[in-house]
Amino acid sequence: MIKILIVEDEKPISDLIRINLSEAGYYCDCAFDGLSAAAMIDENKYDLILLDIMLPEADGYELMEYIRPQRIPVIFLTAKATVHDRVKGLKLGADDYLIKPFEIVELLARVEAVLRRYHVGQTVVEIGDVVVDTGSRMVKKENSEVQLTKKEYELLIFFIQNNNIALSRDTIYEKIWESDYMGDSRTVDLHVQRLRKKLGWENLVTAVYKFGYRLEIDNEAVVETFR
Numbered sequence: 345m346i347k348i349l350i351v352e353d354e355k356p357i358s359d360l361i362r363i364n365l366s367e368a369g370y371y372c373d374c375a376f377d378g379l380s381a382a383a384m385i386d387e388n389k390y391d392l393i394l395l396d397i398m399l400p401e402a403d404g405y406e407l408m409e410y411i412r413p414q415r416i417p418v419i420f421l422t423a424k425a426t427v428h429d430r431v432k433g434l435k436l437g438a439d440d441y442l443i444k445p446f447e448i449v450e451l452l453a454r455v456e457a458v459l460r461r462y463h464v465g466q467t468v469v470e471i472g473d474v475v476v477d478t479g480s481r482m483v484k485k486e487n488s489e490v491q492l493t494k495k496e497y498e499l500l501i502f503f504i505q506n507n508n509i510a511l512s513r514d515t516i517y518e519k520i521w522e523s524d525y526m527g528d529s530r531t532v533d534l535h536v537q538r539l540r541k542k543l544g545w546e547n548l549v550t551a552v553y554k555f556g557y558r559l560e561i562d563n564e565a566v567v568e569t570f571r
Contacts, residue, residue, distance in 0.1 A: 347388065348365055349394070352421065353398075354396075355376065370455075373388065377401040379402055382410055390416055392417050394418075397433070412436065420440070421444060424443075439458045440458055453519065473486045474545075476500065483543075485543060492542065496539050498520050499535055532556075
């Protein structure tokens, strides 16, 4: 399982991140100051670090100097929003920089993108009789390949990453089509309907009244093999 270290001194924010990452299938440790984080990095192997800048004991910039030789990918999570701060963080070796407050959906997307860049987290996911290989981007149902369009595949992955979370139509549209939602639900609805039919997921991808959709699955029944 992919291990992520959350370094954030505000416990409510740390808990929110941890809960959502855990629901997405990641294992999370939490540190609340820079020195504790450094000790945990020495004692454990992490695939990714989410790092606040304004920390007690040692700040995020100082900790970044310690992390960089270990070549662990880092995403800064911070309220420091100036261009100077972003440039400084990236020059220190951070892989991404997310400004507070942020949407959990965006954080999950950025985590996925950084892990993919490092070839971490390529998985085979089994949900009932459907198997999704994220490395080859191949989807099978009952051992037969399912032909999905690029958007249908991205929609499937988005639902899996955010399973059991109600996703609004505008969130789905902005994530999959990478543009602002214009209020026309037909594009999202048609793609969801086609995906449901191809996978036989009419009862799994449920409509949330006047809002959007949710993939309802039992996490204990999902089998993931990490490569």
